[in-house]
Amino acid sequence: MCRYAMYGPYKDIYACFDCRKSYKQRSTVELSEQDAKNRKYLCPQCRKPMANMGHDFKAPKHSDLKQWKKVKILYQEGITYYSCGCGGPGYRPKTLREVKEFLDNRFEPNEGKRILKRIRKILLQERADFL
Template sequence: MCRYAMSGPYKDTYACFDCRKSFKQTSRHDLAPEVYDRLEFKCPQCAAPMVSMGKDFRAPKQSDLKQWKKVATLYCHGFTYHSCGCGPGYRPAELRELPEFLEKSVHKRSEGERLLLRLVK
């Protein structure tokens, strides 16, 4: 059985790419949908909006700029760490592996998604 299948004390992890920090926040399963939809998760340090990275996200050290760049790039391309507890799937371990990973991943996308990715770069 998947780790998150049974509701438990698991919280969502949000990241601030500016401060290179992550924070656990209330899960959408712990609150009523109308309450959760009104919440804004802002970084406690810089007040910038944080992004939901999923329960399986483990933040790199704050000083590890290459790993934070890798995580931010993955997020910009739609890769987060959301899963049912079985793991989010393969993610490259090093920044230098990222171009090959993204190239392989883009081929699985529709023509429209590939065009959008080229426009965003």
């Protein structure tokens, strides 16, 4: 059974990329529909809107600028840390260096698509050589 489904609403974790801090906030499940729509979570320090990172987000150390940059890039690409609580949110790159490859390959889960991509690249190269 999924942990988050069993034990009621868990708090969402919001991050402020400017201050490099994270805060747990009331889940939108706990709020009325009207309050959930209108609620904006602002950073207590800088008062800018924070990013909803999900239940499973663990913030990097405040001083780790590369990890905060990695998390911000992933968030901007729509990747957060939500799951049902069973197995976690899935694979996320551990370092900033791995982010580009992760983003390039995230929509190609099987070998067939990778092969087609390679073939397309070869055909485009041959076409360029011909012209």
